[in-house]
Amino acid sequence: xxxxxxxxxxxxxxxxxxxxxxxxxxxxxxxxxxxxxxxxxxxxxxxxxxxxxxxxxxxxxxxxxxxxxxxxxxxxxxxxxxxxxxxxxxxxxxxxxxxxxxxxxxxxxxxxxxxxxxxxxxxxxxxxxxxxxxxxxxxxxxxxxxxxxxxxxxxxxxxxxxxxxxxxxxxxxxxxxxxxxxxxxxxxxxxxxxxxxxxxxxxxxxxxxxxxxxxxxxxxxxxxxxxxxxxxxxxxxxxxxxxxxxxxxxxxxxxxxxxxxxxxxxxxxxxxxxxxxxxxxxxxxxxxxxxxxxxxxxxxxxxxxxxxxxxxxxxxxxxxxxxxxxxxxxxxxxxxxxxxxxxxxxxxxxxxxxxxxxxxxxxxxxxxxxxxxxx
Numbered sequence: 001x002x003x004x005x006x007x008x009x010x011x012x013x014x015x016x017x018x019x020x021x022x023x024x025x026x027x028x029x030x031x032x033x034x035x036x037x038x039x040x041x042x043x044x045x046x047x048x049x050x051x052x053x054x055x056x057x058x059x060x061x062x063x064x065x066x067x068x069x070x071x072x073x074x075x076x077x078x079x080x081x082x083x084x085x086x087x088x089x090x091x092x093x094x095x096x097x098x099x100x101x102x103x104x105x106x107x108x109x110x111x112x113x114x115x116x117x118x119x120x121x122x123x124x125x126x127x128x129x130x131x132x133x134x135x136x137x138x139x140x141x142x143x144x145x146x147x148x149x150x151x152x153x154x155x156x157x158x159x160x161x162x163x164x165x166x167x168x169x170x171x172x173x174x175x176x177x178x179x180x181x182x183x184x185x186x187x188x189x190x191x192x193x194x195x196x197x198x199x200x201x202x203x204x205x206x207x208x209x210x211x212x213x214x215x216x217x218x219x220x221x222x223x224x225x226x227x228x229x230x231x232x233x234x235x236x237x238x239x240x241x242x243x244x245x246x247x248x249x250x251x252x253x254x255x256x257x258x259x260x261x262x263x264x265x266x267x268x269x270x271x272x273x274x275x276x277x278x279x280x281x282x283x284x285x286x287x288x289x290x291x292x293x294x295x296x297x298x299x300x301x302x303x304x305x306x307x308x309x310x311x312x313x314x315x316x317x318x319x320x321x322x323x324x325x326x327x328x329x330x331x332x333x334x335x336x337x338x339x340x341x342x343x344x345x346x347x348x349x350x351x352x353x354x355x356x357x358x359x360x361x362x363x364x365x366x367x368x369x370x371x372x373x374x375x
Contacts, residue, residue, distance in 0.1 A: 003041070009053050009054060009056065009059070010055050031061070033059060033060050035059070036054060036055055038067060040066070040068075041109065043104040044063075048089055074114065081127075082115060085347050086343075088114075095109060095112065122358050125358055129339075130342050136331050143325075143327050150317060151321060154200065154311070154314075155199070156199075160196075168188055198309065202318075205312060216232075229252075230247060338368060348360060
């Protein structure tokens with residue numbers, strides 16, 4: 001589970017969780033667990049990001065995170081907002097220990113100083129701001145799901161679920177044509193998807209015929225800087241946004257810009273490690289799973305990307321999908337603004353006083369439109 005992108009861990013991200021049996025977790029007392037209202041913090045890899053468990057009763061923690069339990073005398077939603085503000089996050093950064101990589105320890109996290117409001121109203125408005133952020137984000141995600149449903153319904157796949165078969169028959173000629181001998185590639189579920197796409201009322205085409213593709217470049221970790229020109233890597237991509245980037249020098253950027261600078265309206269997607277991350281529609285995701293199977297390291301080759309089958313929905317349905325996605329992205333932008341306002345209010349209270357922070361955040365949240373759930 002990526003806490004960086006999810007300040008609130010909810011059942012909506014259930015498909016992203018790795019699962020372990022409850023009996024296994026119960027039998028191994030060294031597996032720590034959290035429940036709703038408690039906080040998880042990343043401790044290795046990309047440490048220092050705090051998220052609150054919102055509506056899940058039982059979460060097991062991996063070795064890459066740590067948990068804050070039994071939170072007393074402070075609202076946990078205020079606490080997670082503070083830990084994500086610059087005064088909380090920078091303290092966590094300072095407490096990292098450098099072994100093979102940066103990591104946090106329980107003892108050092110315990111050293112972090114927490115600003116507790118003397119005015120309960122500040123805590124209340126910050127918590128309200130966080131809840132508005134989460135409500136708006138939920139509305140955004142529901143709209144995104146609605147856009148996917150429009151496509152699936154057009155293909156007759158609304159109720160379709162990928163099923164893994166233990167046995168099926170293929171001819172040797174099929175392996176010669178596809179140049180693949182791994183059984184996973186020939187799972188019938190992939191053929192079901194391709195058949196549905198090719199039966200689309202508006203027709204279909206391959207991605208290579210619809211777009212011009214170009215590969216990115218890796219400059220190497222020696223070129224990364226603490227500040228400068230943003231440099232986007234696979235770990236920075238999500239289906240909705242570009243998350244925290246690395247940076248490179250202006251000199252190196254000038255060399256790379258003619259060939260590797262993306263333009264507005266272009267789409268970035270990953271081809272290694274977590275290939276196809278820009279496309280979370282199950283039709284494309286399953287095609288990616290078929291193509292990258294049989295590899296030691298997951299890698300989506302450019303020739304495979306070009307052959308990805310894309311349904312061409314009737315113009316009216318394409319417009320409906322476009323409008324729904326735009327609404328979803330607008331709500332997502334609003335949600336991110338609300339979270340930033342809640343964090344800024346905590347910082348403002350420390351810098352300029354609690355009353356000014358209360359008035360400022362109240363003004364900001366009143367100015368934002370209320371999230372509207374999709375029909």
